[in-house]
Structure formats: structure tokens, C-alpha cells
Amino acid sequence: MSAAKAVLLVGSPRGHQSASRRLGLRLLQGLSSRGMTVETHSIYGDLDAPEKEEALIAAALSADLLIFSFPLYVDHLPAPVIRTLDRIASERRENLPTFRPRLTALVQCGFPETHQNRTALDIMRRFADLNGFTWAGGLALGMGGAAGRPMPEKPKGMLRNVLSALDQAAAALAGGGTIPEETSMLMGKPMMPKWLYFLGANWGWKQQARKNGKKAGRALDLRARPYA
Amino acid sequence: MNALILNGGGAAKPYRDIADRAEAWLAVRKIPAAYFDLTGMEIKPCRGCFACWTKTPGLCFQQDAMGSILPHLAKADVILWITPIAYGGYGFHLKKALDRSIPVLLPFFVKIGAEVHHPMRYGTEARLAAIGILPAADAESERIFGELVRRNSINMHARALSLVLHAGEENASWEGRLEPLLAGKEN
Ligand SMILES: Cc1cc2nc3c(=O)[nH]c(=O)nc-3n(C[C@H](O)[C@H](O)[C@H](O)COP(=O)(O)O)c2cc1C
Numbered sequence: 001m002s003a004a005k006a007v008l009l010v011g012s013p014r015g016h017q018s019a020s021r022r023l024g025l026r027l028l029q030g031l032s033s034r035g036m037t038v039e040t041h042s043i044y045g046d047l048d049a050p051e052k053e054e055a056l057i058a059a060a061l062s063a064d065l066l067i068f069s070f071p072l073y074v075d076h077l078p079a080p081v082i083r084t085l086d087r088i089a090s091e092r093r094e095n096l097p098t099f100r101p102r103l104t105a106l107v108q109c110g111f112p113e114t115h116q117n118r119t120a121l122d123i124m125r126r127f128a129d130l131n132g133f134t135w136a137g138g139l140a141l142g143m144g145g146a147a148g149r150p151m152p153e154k155p156k157g158m159l160r161n162v163l164s165a166l167d168q169a170a171a172a173l174a175g176g177g178t179i180p181e182e183t184s185m186l187m188g189k190p191m192m193p194k195w196l197y198f199l200g201a202n203w204g205w206k207q208q209a210r211k212n213g214k215k216a217g218r219a220l221d222l223r224a225r226p227y228a
Numbered sequence: 229m230n231a232l233i234l235n236g237g238g239a240a241k242p243y244r245d246i247a248d249r250a251e252a253w254l255a256v257r258k259i260p261a262a263y264f265d266l267t268g269m270e271i272k273p274c275r276g277c278f279a280c281w282t283k284t285p286g287l288c289f290q291q292d293a294m295g296s297i298l299p300h301l302a303k304a305d306v307i308l309w310i311t312p313i314a315y316g317g318y319g320f321h322l323k324k325a326l327d328r329s330i331p332v333l334l335p336f337f338v339k340i341g342a343e344v345h346h347p348m349r350y351g352t353e354a355r356l357a358a359i360g361i362l363p364a365a366d367a368e369s370e371r372i373f374g375e376l377v378r379r380n381s382i383n384m385h386a387r388a389l390s391l392v393l394h395a396g397e398e399n400a401s402w403e404g405r406l407e408p409l410l411a412g413k414e415n
Contacts, residue, residue, distance in 0.1 A: 013276040044273065073274070075379040076317050079324040080273050086320060111337075111344045119317075119379055122372045127315040129368075198337050198344060205335040208282040216283075223334060224285040225350055227302035 005037045006173075007063035009056065011070030011081035013044040019108055019148035023166065024069030026151060027106065030170025036065070043070075043080050057087050061095075065102045065173060066133065068124060071144060072109035072117050077124075089131045103133035104169075104179065108144035112197045114188035116142060137179030139169060139187045145201065146191045161189045231261035232304040234297070236311035236322030237361065238267030242398035243310055246359060250308050253403045257410065261308075262300040266321040269293040274327040281335035286349055294328045301332050302350045306357075306409065313360040313392070316372025340382060348385050355409045356381055356388040363395050 008028050012018035025040065032038045041056040060066055070081050077085075105124040107117040117140035128135040141147065146158060155163035165187035169179045190197075205222070213220040231254050237243025247263065254261045271294045279289045288294065301307075311322040318326070333346040358377045362369060374390045381388030391405050 013273060018276075071276070074323075074326045074329070075376060075383060076323060076326070078273070079320055079327050082314060082317065082320045082323055085315065113343055116343065116379070119372060119376045122375070123315050123317040126369055126372060130315060194344075201337050205282060208278075209285075212283045220282070220285060222281070222285050222336075223349070225302070226286040227299040228350060 003035055003037045004064040005039065005062065006031045006065040006067060007059045008038065008040045008067045008069060009043055009060060009081075009084065010040065011043045011068060011078050011084070013078075014148075015042075015045070017148055018071075019144045020069040020071050020106070022149075022151060023106055023108065023147060023162070024067060026163065026166045027067065027069075027170055027173075030167050031065070031174050034170060034174035036174055039063075043078075043084050056084070057091060060084070060088050061091055063101055065104065065136065067104050067106065069106040070120075072107055072120055075116065075119055077120055085127050089127070092131050100132055100134050102136040102173070102178075103128040104136040104173065105138045107138065107140045108147060109140075109142055110144055110201075112142045112190060112194045114140050114142040114190075135178070136173060137169075137181075137184065139165065139179060139184055141188050141191075143191050143197050145204075146197065158191045161186050162191065229259045229305045230300070230303050231259045231306040231308065232297075232300045233261050233263045233308045233310070234322060234325055235263070235265045236267070236309065236319050236325075238265055238321070242361060242393070242395070243312075246310050246361070246393070246398050249403060250310070250359070250406070253406060254306070254308075259306060261306075262297075262304075264297055264325075266325050269325075271324045271328060273324060274330070278335070280331035281333075286331050288328060288331050290328075294325065297325060298329070298331060301329060303352065304354050305352065306355050307386070309356070309358045311358070311360055313362050313366075313369055313373050316369040317376055318358075318360075340385075343382065345383055345385075352385075354384065354386045356384060356386040357406055357409050358388065358390045360390065360392045361395070361398070362392060365394055 008024045010021045012020040028038045107120045109116050121138040125135045165183050168183040209220045209222050235247045272290050272292050312319040332349050334349050337344045338347050360373045370392050377388050377390035
């Protein structure tokens, strides 16, 4: 029997800087070290290249374990991720699949509260149920801005819970199981006190604007109302 | 008052009919509405770069059809979304426009209740009605849809209601269910 295949679809436009990508790849690493064959595709990267999009859909349809990793956009999936789900749904309907692959999702958001991702996970689970996938559980975290950085090899520092949870999830998924509730809880634990993240974010936006203003040779009004 | 109608279902039945009737419902109340059929509009995906917050505040760097919607969104008091329901959420066409709507927010974090959100750039506190269409009753998808609209309403500092119509029901009179939308708003 050949090794079971896990396919990761990354749903962020931010390329290599993306937190979704880093987290997804870390999960994949755990699956591959446990004997699964792994493959990664970028939903946004393939938007302007039809042949790449076809390869992505083909890979998604051939997976034993399909993994979506994406940022929360307006309390929901980013639009191109919805389009990918639509494509997969229509392909599966046409080809009346007899096998039931497993599906999992990893969602992270910019606000500090993990629970803001719940609706997006519900949508992914509903997609799985309606399209003949077995829902293998999901992972979510808030403070996603803090996860978009290089990750240490072993769980430590701010990312210790996230990295431990990803390893636990990989063990469960590679063994054919679903992500345990405790693992999802661990994943969603705040990476730092909320007030610190809050201050850091507000400071970060102003810093960014100051830098951009300098480049442009003028101070930027962050509260500008161009359409007023 | 200004209204904005975003139709994510296009000219096909029942979407165009629902949009027409929503427009008529607003017209009777003398609320001018800007209307967009999103299915025919070239709206590129958001690139997640936050230039609209920290480089060109309030403006997206991408020049496409979204540029014609944003000025209306900035001043809308009443917003109507019409969309097929996909797995409990919005369909692709409505969502491609929502992803590109963040220029109307400010980057800063504020607290709303126990949660963190962004303030509105134009200070508008709109009323939102989301009309979702399903081929047949589906309790779980409808629950998720209602929850999604509720969550969006927090993010948008809006009062919101959601309305789910099953195939065929669009012919019945559903406008009355939009009535709470305008409660407390002056014409
Ligand atoms: C268009 C857009 C909409 C967003 N909507 C939300 C939201 O509703 N809630 C939230 O907490 N974060 C929201 N975010 C923030 C992203 O989820 C966050 O920055 C995430 O870490 C980005 O992940 P990535 O690096 O994989 O792209 C939004 C960002 C963008 C660009």
C-alpha cells in the first residue's frame, strides 16, 4: 500500500510572509515525518495561471487528507478559498466519488480572540459534510499577526502552545484520527496578554505609516476620508 | 439616507427579482439606492497588503471595479446583500467585494464588548440586511449564515438582520421581514 497523501492548500495572498503558510507547513512537516506523502499548493498563487489551478484541483481531489490553511477575512473564508471549495464540490458531484477523504482546516485571525474564527470553521465543516468528506476537526487561533515569523525547531517561547498543538494534531491525523478537542484548545490559547497584543498592533500600524510617509516624503493621515 | 445593494447572485432567477423588489421597497421609503450586480464585475482579490491602511489611507492600490462601489459603501446607511448560501456562508461574488471593503475601516484596534475590532473610517453606523438563498431548507447552513451575519454586524458597527429564502419562497411577500431594518432611522 502506498503512503497516504496529505495536500495542503494555502489561502493567503501574502506568499512566504503568510502566517497561514507557516502554520500549514509546520503541520505538514509533522505529517511527513510520520510517513505521509505531502504536497502544498497556493490558492492565490495559482489564480492567474489556469494550468496551475487545474493542478491544484487535481491534487485536492487525490488527497486522502485535505488541509486548508487561511486567514480569517471579514469573519469568513477569503473569497478565492470559497471559489476553490466550489470547484471541488462540483468536481466531486460530477465524478460521484466512492472514497471519503478527510478534511481539516487551520484558521487564524488578526484580532486576539480565537473564538472569532468559529464561524469560518463551521463553514468548513459544513462544506465537508455536504461534499462527502469526513471532517477531521479544525484548529484556530487569534493574534495571527504573532504567528507570521520564523518558527523555532522545538516548541518554545511565544509559539510553544501553537507548535505543540500542531505536533499533536499531526500525530492524530497521521494515525487516521481526528484532531482532539484538547489540541484545539491548546492551539487557541492566547500567545501573549491581550493588552500587549492590542498595544503592539496599534503601535505597529503607526510605525508602518511613519515609514511609508517617510518614503513618500510627507506625513500620512491614517484617518483620511478620501470618499467623504 | 443612502442605500447600497450588492447582488452576488446576478441576473439569474431569483436574484434579479429579489434585488428589484428590494429596490422598490427602498424607493417607496424614498431611500435612494446604488445597485451593483457583482457577478459581472471584475473585482480582483484583496492582496492582504494593508496599503489601504498604512500607505494610501482609505484607498486600495488596485484599480478595478471595486473603485465604483467603495464611495457608496463609505456613505451607506442601509446595506443590502443578496447571495446564494454556500456551506452556510456567502457565495464567492459577494465575498470578493467584502474582502475589498476594508479601506472603509481604520487600522486601529478598539474594544467592542469583550472583543477587539476596528473603528469605521467614515463614522457610519449602517443597518445591514443579508438575504441568503438556498435551494431547500438546511437548518445547519441557516444557523451558520445567521451567525456569520451577526459577526459581520459587530465588525461593521451595524445593526443587522438576516433573511433566508428557500427556492420558491422569493415569490411570496418577504419585504415585511426587512421592516425592522429601518426602525429608529429617520427618513
Ligand atoms: C481583507 C481582510 C479582512 C480581514 N478580516 C479579519 C476579520 O474579520 N477578523 C480578524 O480577526 N482578522 C481579520 N483580518 C486579519 C487577518 O486575518 C490576519 O492579518 C492574518 O494573520 C493574516 O494571515 P496571513 O499572514 O496568512 O495572510 C483581515 C485581513 C484582511 C486583509
